[in-house]
Amino acid sequence: MKALILAGGYATRLRPLSFAKPKLLFPIAGKPMLERTLNSLARSGVDSAILAVNFMADELKKHFGSRYRRIRIRYSLEEKPLGTGGPIRLAMRLLGSRDNFLAMNGDILFDAELSNMLERHRIEKPVATIALYKVSDASRFGLVSVDHQMRVSSFLEKPMGQEPVGGLINAGIYLMSPKVFDYIQPDRRISIEREVFPILAKEDRLQGYELKGYWTDVGTLNDYLEANFSLLNIESSGKAVVQKEAEVSSHAILNPPCLVMRKARVGENAMVGPFTIVGEGSVVEEEASVQKSVLFNDVHLGRASRVDRSIIADGSRISRNVMLGEGTVLGAGVSVSAALRLEGGVKVCPYKEVTENVMGPTNIL
Ligand code: GTP
Numbered sequence: 001m002k003a004l005i006l007a008g009g010y011a012t013r014l015r016p017l018s019f020a021k022p023k024l025l026f027p028i029a030g031k032p033m034l035e036r037t038l039n040s041l042a043r044s045g046v047d048s049a050i051l052a053v054n055f056m057a058d059e060l061k062k063h064f065g066s067r068y069r070r071i072r073i074r075y076s077l078e079e080k081p082l083g084t085g086g087p088i089r090l091a092m093r094l095l096g097s098r099d100n101f102l103a104m105n106g107d108i109l110f111d112a113e114l115s116n117m118l119e120r121h122r123i124e125k126p127v128a129t130i131a132l133y134k135v136s137d138a139s140r141f142g143l144v145s146v147d148h149q150m151r152v153s154s155f156l157e158k159p160m161g162q163e164p165v166g167g168l169i170n171a172g173i174y175l176m177s178p179k180v181f182d183y184i185q186p187d188r189r190i191s192i193e194r195e196v197f198p199i200l201a202k203e204d205r206l207q208g209y210e211l212k213g214y215w216t217d218v219g220t221l222n223d224y225l226e227a228n229f230s231l232l233n234i235e236s237s238g239k240a241v242v243q244k245e246a247e248v249s250s251h252a253i254l255n256p257p258c259l260v261m262r263k264a265r266v267g268e269n270a271m272v273g274p275f276t277i278v279g280e281g282s283v284v285e286e287e288a289s290v291q292k293s294v295l296f297n298d299v300h301l302g303r304a305s306r307v308d309r310s311i312i313a314d315g316s317r318i319s320r321n322v323m324l325g326e327g328t329v330l331g332a333g334v335s336v337s338a339a340l341r342l343e344g345g346v347k348v349c350p351y352k353e354v355t356e357n358v359m360g361p362t363n364i365l
Contacts, residue, residue, distance in 0.1 A: 002102070004076070005049055019331055027277070045115065048072045052088075083192075088184060104172055112215065126200075134167070139165070152197070224294075240257065247266070258277070261297075288302065296312065305320060
């Protein structure tokens with residue numbers, strides 16, 4: 001089974017983190033997002049993945065090469081972004097004209113078996129089957145209506161009322177027959193959701209399938225943190241996990257759930273967690289504390305500094321006695337001088353030096 005994975009978006013909502021790293025390589029509870037997706041796909045019988053890339057294609061190629069575990073990896077490179085539909089048409093030759101294939105957004109995390117969906121697709125023979133997921137508040141997504149046979153009848157705009165409206169949303173995983181190529185014009189930026197699926201629904205050739213189990217998409221910084229917290233909690237069974245070659249002082253406090261990754265160091269009287277990941281090679285110096293946060297790799301948190309509900313990208317250095325309040329996001333390689341306070345949602349672009357206090361929602365470019 002082949003799967004086409006959309007991996008070429010700019011991830012504008014994840015700036016400044018996405019300036020230096022493609023979203024699909026962001027760590028989620030210690031593992032790059034796309035590795036998680038490939039593992040889920042392998043469990044459903046996928047043995048060949050095509051990554052639809054453009055923005056930061058080289059980083060993805062360098063990370064995955066031509067194989068990930070048992071999955072063969074190939075790349076379909078766009079010269080300019082083709083949206084969510086154009087890349088499917090562009091990869092037509094690699095996908096072949098005989099067999100059904102999966103196509104999906106690369107920025108979703110799921111832990112569900114797709115074999116029943118494949119089975120339904122074989123029986124019903126629509127042009128495409130969309131995985132649907134039930135949520136209690138669809139205000140960010142838009143709802144999908146299905147009839148009693150799970151044929152998709154219509155797509156509804158995002159419900160915006162005062163009360164949350166629940167229902168089935170598009171989960172971003174599609175099973176497609178090669179007939180879908182006839183519905184996508186070549187060499188054009190196309191939204192599969194807005195330009196192709198409504199036509200298929202009108203022709204009664206679009207099936208829905210309700211996905212059960214864990215599912216989330218990672219669109220915003222808040223989604224990113226929440227996805228880390230959920231998977232950390234599940235995978236650590238609510239415990240404090242210290243990986244091999246990490247060094248944790250016997251006088252440090254680890255509040256579960258938390259994860260201290262390989263070669264990381266947590267100093268004396270430091271406090272890590274709950275809901276915190278200290279990435280590979282990162283250091284939490286003595287008396288520092290970090291909670292509800294994600295530190296990517298090789299981050300240095302200085303003595304007696306405090307970090308709350310923040311994301312700190314690779315190689316950033318925070319000096320002594322710094323306070324990073326809720327919603328701080330530091331891009332890669334940022335440095336913060338001693339005794340500063342960054343509060344109220346401060347976002348700092350990669351490689352910037354912060355040398356004075358910053359209050360309020362501010363972007364440092
Ligand atoms: P935002 O800019 O924050 O909306 O993020 P995004 O660029 O990731 O867009 P969106 O969340 O809509 O993308 C859903 C999935 O499609 C992600 O896996 C993206 O990488 C991917 N994607 C979006 N646009 C393109 C594109 O033009 N080409 C390719 N190959 N993938 C895309």
